[in-house]
Amino acid sequence: MKISLGPPLYYWPRQQMFDFYAEVATMPVDIVHVGETVCSRRHELRLDDWLDVAARLREAGKEVVLSTLTLIESESDLKALRRLASAVPGDTATHNFLVEANEMGAVRLAASAKRPFVAGPTLNVFGPATLRLLAGMGATRWVLPPEATREMLQGLQAGRPDNMETEIFAHGRLPLAYSARCFTARRFNLQKDSCEFKCLDFPEGMALKTREGEAFLTLNGTQTQSAKTYNLLGELPQLVADGVDVVRISPELAGTRELVERFRDVIDGSAAPRVADDDCNGFWYGKPGLELIRP
Amino acid sequence: MTAPAPIELVCPAGGLPALKAAVDHGADCVYAGFRDDTNARNFNGLNFDDKALAEGVKYAHDRSARVLIALNTFPQASNWSRWTAAVDRAAGHGVDAVILADMGLMDYACKRHPQLRLHLSVQGSATNYEAINFYRERFGIQRAVLPRVLSLAQVEQVIQNTPVEIEIFGFGGLCVMVEGRCALSAYATGTSPNCQGACSPGKAVRWEQTPRGMETRLNGILIDRFADNERAGYPTLCKGRFEVSDGEMSETYYAIEEPTSLNTLEMLPELMRIGVRAIKIEGRQRSPAYVAQVTQVWREAIDACKRDAAHFTPKAAWMAELNKVSEGQSHTLGAYYRPWK
Structure with missing residues (x-):
């Protein structure tokens, strides 16, 4: 079982992001996803910066995946996507890396450039027919949509094409929804186009609570996440049994190293899984996502 | 000068009864679904069995209207044959198109x-022409319905770069999130638009x-609380009032969106100019009276x-009629108007 680090979901200052990935280079993680997937206005790191980060991670022995923006709206979004996902003549910097396609525009570009790609978690791969088609287009790995159940995964695994790896979101706040609207800017009565980059002030997103104070969601710019941490550490034996190849951990402001090490230890059988009472795993069991089922 | 693009009204x-109301009041197309989770309006008492669909198709075709069948949820290994059977049934009824999300x-x-x-x-979440052209090349789609996330200029950019006809939402309930990419209801209730065909389902609601x-x-999750002088609305998850702290002060407000409806009537000349091929009215869960009223206003407009x-200016009477049937009795241009974002 390999461990991957998902793309960074929050907006951290430039130096902090560089420092984070310098540390990631020394973590016991096999695969690292880099790139901005949430908001095209976030530019502390430009594409060339991400490619530098990617090159350094690879020197450290990591498999690096360039993850694409989830919501593509404008021509400038497409321009950036083309550089990442297709073959721009003379631009060899991106070619050496696998691309994670997070919407179908990226699939089209990667497939027509004959580049292998990862079918990301927002491609809605729920059925075997869709997975087979993506394999035919060049997908070499796919990520189960976070809302999918174990039963759906098993159905997909049974018909899994050859040479296709399966990855699953196994730890972190769940990315639940994407919008064109920025909910962080909205909290400050700002429009997205003049958002003052408020996300920089919320390196772990903003907590959204119900009117009786119950933590419910997390606002992260245009992305809405769960308040609870999705945690499949306790389900690792099931994941192994189901033939999952990669578990994905979502980067956190603090404690990412400990998390990766804990997953590594549980995979190796040298530690027992620990699951907090306010974690959740309902999706895996076909329940509301916020529930916690003890296996 | 090229003639203005023909624009269709899709109701x-x-x-x-709603199908007949739409056809009688001037819909060019009606869209409908079967009575199960093969479509994203899988609500009790809604949708068509074979007998009703046969009658509906005949009623529409006799009056030169077309029928589109939405099969826009995501099939899985365990239920695949039900979705393919639904495609076969739709084709067998001689419908004019099927509306699909799953590749x-x-x-x-x-x-x-x-x-x-x-x-x-x-629900296919295609927001750019590369994605739309992908579906065209691979599966020959002839029309794409855009998620409610693009500004008008961005819609125009899509239209200029694809031969695929573009349909947009013109009126009705407003999804704030990219359709097909929202698991909020699944997270809170276990029922998801993608897999079960419903959002914020009635069975999970408590007043x-x-x-x-x-x-x-x-x-069990508190979505909103209403004072005596407020009109309590249906607890659609993203239209509730929540508390969000900026680090110092907590504020209670419609953190995601107000209970409001999309209404693009005033943009109609622009929509025609940029070449939008069809305007979709949301509301399969609404009454035949709603369908009749909204169809009539949009037909006239x-x-x-x-x-x-x-x-062209929208008549005050049209806007008043539409506001009457709008969620929260108010309307917005949504993302078409860039500052909304």
Whole structure:
């Protein structure tokens, strides 16, 4: 079982992001996803910066995946996507890396450039027919949509094409929804186009609570996440049994190293899984996502 | 000068009476679904069995209206044959197109029924022309319904770069999130638009009069609380009031969106100018009376705009009629108007 680090979901200052990935280079993680997937206005790191980060991670022995923006709206979004996902003549910097396609525009570009790609978690791969088609287009790995159940995964695994790896979101706040609207800017009565980059002030997103104070969601710019941490550490034996190849951990402001090490230890059988009472795993069991089922 | 692009009015039919109301009041197309989770309006008492669909198709075709069948949820290994059977049934009824979101199902439909017209559902989450052209090349889709996230200029950019007809939402309930990419309801209630075909389902709703006011809950989660002088609305998850702290001060407000409806009537000349091919009215879960009223207003407006786009202004009476049936009795231009974002 390999461990991957998902793309960074929050907006951290430039130096902090560089420092984070310098540390990631020394973590016991096999695969690292880099790139901005949430908001095209976030530019502390430009594409060339991400490619530098990617090159350094690879020197450290990591498999690096360039993850694409989830919501593509404008021509400038497409321009950036083309550089990442297709073959721009003379631009060899991106070619050496696998691309994670997070919407179908990226699939089209990667497939027509004959580049292998990862079918990301927002491609809605729920059925075997869709997975087979993506394999035919060049997908070499796919990520189960976070809302999918174990039963759906098993159905997909049974018909899994050859040479296709399966990855699953196994730890972190769940990315639940994407919008064109920025909910962080909205909290400050700002429009997205003049958002003052408020996300920089919320390196772990903003907590959204119900009117009786119950933590419910997390606002992260245009992305809405769960308040609870999705945690499949306790389900690792099931994941192994189901033939999952990669578990994905979502980067956190603090404690990412400990998390990766804990997953590594549980995979190796040298530690027992620990699951907090306010974690959740309902999706895996076909329940509301916020529930916690003890296996 | 090229003639203004013909624009179609696509209206919701949650059942046979609504279908007839839409056709009678001037819909060019009606869209409908079967009575199960093969479509994203899987609500009790809604949708069509074979008998009703046969009658509906005949009623529409006799009056030169077309029928589109939404099969826009995502099939899985365990239920795949039910979705393919639904495609076969739709084709067998002689419908004019099926509206699909899942790639596997598109592949099945275009191989098994090469004559059947395919529309890409809004649930397919295609927001740019690369994605739309992908579905065109692979599966021959002829129309795409855009998620409600693009500004008008961005819609125009899409239209200029694809041969696929573009349909947009013009009126009705407003999804704030990219359709097909929202698991909020699944997270809170276990029912997801993608897999079960419903959001914020009625079975999870609880209304409770308390000393603090009327409280609305979804699977126990407080979505909103209303004072006596407020009109309590249905607890759609993203239209509730929540507390968000900026680090110093907590504020309670509609953190995601107000209970409001989309209404693009005033943009009609622009929509025609940029080449939007069809305008979709949301609301298969609404009554035949809603369908009749909204269809009638939009038919009049489209015809007026076709006659003289330069002098088109929405009549006050039209806007008043539409506001009456809008969620929260108010409306917004949504993402088409860039500052909304």
